[in-house]
Amino acid sequence: MEWLNDSDPLLKAYWIIAGVSSLIFVVQMIMTFVGMDASDGLNADFNGDMHADGPFQFFSIRNLVNFFLGFGWGGVCFYHTFSSPLWIGICAFLTGAAFVLLFFFLIKFFLKLEKDNTFKIGNTLNQTADVYLTVPPEKTGKGKIQISVRGSVHEIDAMTPDEKIPTGAKARVVGIIDQQTVLVTKI
Numbered sequence: 001m002e003w004l005n006d007s008d009p010l011l012k013a014y015w016i017i018a019g020v021s022s023l024i025f026v027v028q029m030i031m032t033f034v035g036m037d038a039s040d041g042l043n044a045d046f047n048g049d050m051h052a053d054g055p056f057q058f059f060s061i062r063n064l065v066n067f068f069l070g071f072g073w074g075g076v077c078f079y080h081t082f083s084s085p086l087w088i089g090i091c092a093f094l095t096g097a098a099f100v101l102l103f104f105f106l107i108k109f110f111l112k113l114e115k116d117n118t119f120k121i122g123n124t125l126n127q128t129a130d131v132y133l134t135v136p137p138e139k140t141g142k143g144k145i146q147i148s149v150r151g152s153v154h155e156i157d158a159m160t161p162d163e164k165i166p167t168g169a170k171a172r173v174v175g176i177i178d179q180q181t182v183l184v185t186k187i
Contacts, residue, residue: 011079014092018072024065063100070099123149124156124173124182131158135165135184145171145184157181 004012074095078088124147135143135158142157143165157180158171165171165186175183 008079010085010088011076014072014075014079014088016072017068018076021065021068021072025069028062028065063103066099066103067096069096071096117150117152119149119152119154121156121176121179121182124154125176127173128187129156129158129171129173129184131165131167131169131171131184134167135160135171137162137164138183142181145173145182147173158184160184160186162186 004015007015071092075088075092078091078095082088082091127147127149129145129147131143132146132155133144135145138159138161142159144155145158146153146155148154158173159177159181160171161183162185165184170187171184172187173182174185177183
């Protein structure tokens with residue numbers, strides 16, 4: 001620790017900011033992985049109108065820690081690169097902003113993974129399908145169609161109110177009969 005006491009006050013400040021923010025960041029990460037989120041058990045009496053729609057709030061404790069993490073380590077890394085404290089501060093600030101943006105894009109990427117892509121027959125309405133097995137008129141039986149919903153191909157029972165639709169023809173889903181059967185018309 002003697003090297004820190006003998007350092008320039010500006011470098012010492014960057015090291016302190018980097019050390020404290022790194023420690024808080026590690027504690028936050030451990031709490032996240034253990035299952036304790038930052039809001040668990042904490043009831044802050046803060047009532048500001050900074051509500052953001054969505055999971056990413058620009059002004060949050062986590063983003064503040066991310067900014068200071070980048071700011072502190074940016075200052076430490078750029079201290080010997082530039083002789084001007086102004087340029088060191090600008091680079092440290094830009095590094096802190098880059099850390100916040102990086103966190104934003106990582107959160108946005110991971111939120112794409114939690115989308116609900118389960119098949120719902122209601123998503124087939126007004127979609128075009130290929131007739132897989134001949135679709136007979138409504139009262140005489142069922143045929144099958146193949147339809148792509150959210151990038152996944154599904155095989156569904158189908159009936160038609162019109163005349164039969166032969167295999168290989170295109171059909172449009174115009175109604176839902178039940179959870180396994182749709183009503184189609186020939187295109």
